[in-house]
Amino acid sequence: MALQEKYRALIDTAKAAGVTNLQVREQDGVLYVDGEAPSGAVKDQLWDIYGRIDPNYLTGDVVMNINVSTAVPGSKVKVTTKSSNLNIRKGPGTDQPIVGKAAHDEIITLVSRANDQWWLVRTDDGEEGYASAQYLTPQ
Amino acid sequence: MNVKNSFRTTLILIFSSTLLFSACKVRDSKIEADVNAKMQSLPGAEGVYTSVKDGVVTLSGDVDDETEKLSVETAIRDIKGVKSVVNNISITPPMPDPMAPVTMSGDELLNQGITDVLKDFPSLKATVQDGVITVTGTATADDWKRVKMALDALRPKKVDATGITIK
Numbered sequence: 087m088a089l090q091e092k093y094r095a096l097i098d099t100a101k102a103a104g105v106t107n108l109q110v111r112e113q114d115g116v117l118y119v120d121g122e123a124p125s126g127a128v129k130d131q132l133w134d135i136y137g138r139i140d141p142n143y144l145t146g147d148v149v150m151n152i153n154v155s156t157a158v159p160g161s162k163v164k165v166t167t168k169s170s171n172l173n174i175r176k177g178p179g180t181d182q183p184i185v186g187k188a189a190h191d192e193i194i195t196l197v198s199r200a201n202d203q204w205w206l207v208r209t210d211d212g213e214e215g216y217a218s219a220q221y222l223t224p225q
Numbered sequence: 226m227n228v229k230n231s232f233r234t235t236l237i238l239i240f241s242s243t244l245l246f247s248a249c250k251v252r253d254s255k256i257e258a259d260v261n262a263k264m265q266s267l268p269g270a271e272g273v274y275t276s277v278k279d280g281v282v283t284l285s286g287d288v289d290d291e292t293e294k295l296s297v298e299t300a301i302r303d304i305k306g307v308k309s310v311v312n313n314i315s316i317t318p319p320m321p322d323p324m325a326p327v328t329m330s331g332d333e334l335l336n337q338g339i340t341d342v343l344k345d346f347p348s349l350k351a352t353v354q355d356g357v358i359t360v361t362g363t364a365t366a367d368d369w370k371r372v373k374m375a376l377d378a379l380r381p382k383k384v385d386a387t388g389i390t391i392k
Binding site for chain 1: 321381386
């Protein structure tokens, strides 16, 4: 219960911000937070709060997985690489051949979320393939 | 038949058919008893409320899904005396069980995952042992935040960042 107290502000904000399917469980000294945020902004807000309680996320207290519920087929996502292009691949894996590229800051279409790490996307040029979800931000 | 006879026949017919129909009509109290008994035998219908008026059964309350909603209606409609069913049951999908054990990825899956996650971060190294991802190296705060988000998405038991230096 100690971790739930330490991260009280994070849990309370998740509830207040309308995160659905919220699950907060403490197991073997780690707090697991899972849920669906109504927008990318809410997800960002939760990571900010987490970072305030655990500066630079270094303690290992928390494993957090907040998906964005608006990231549905047909929705738009932004390429949020640091500055480089994002590779679009034939299959979900960095060992897969590259079939196209999306530019940094480009807005592309989400076709489907294959899994938490790889999303099937399509650019306006019609290039379709898998891109790493860690560089895609739901709009 | 003359007029008087046909009139009497008609009266008898009307009288006996009234008797027949009233014998067919089941009292609301009997229907209610049968509905309650039926509800006891339906799994997943604990959240459903019933009321009976003039042979019409009204259903309300909550069930987990559409299939459940329909099966309650079908079961009630079959009860003798029920003229019709008004189904106002709402669907409330169950909340995930807060007591359910946390899903964690096995080491093989984690190993595959960390390769992809760290591909663009050559200054970081990671190893996996019994569900724990141990990351070492240097990174900017922004980079480490991205990496931490992606590592959490692999569903490890824990992310050990004690060996990380933020520059």
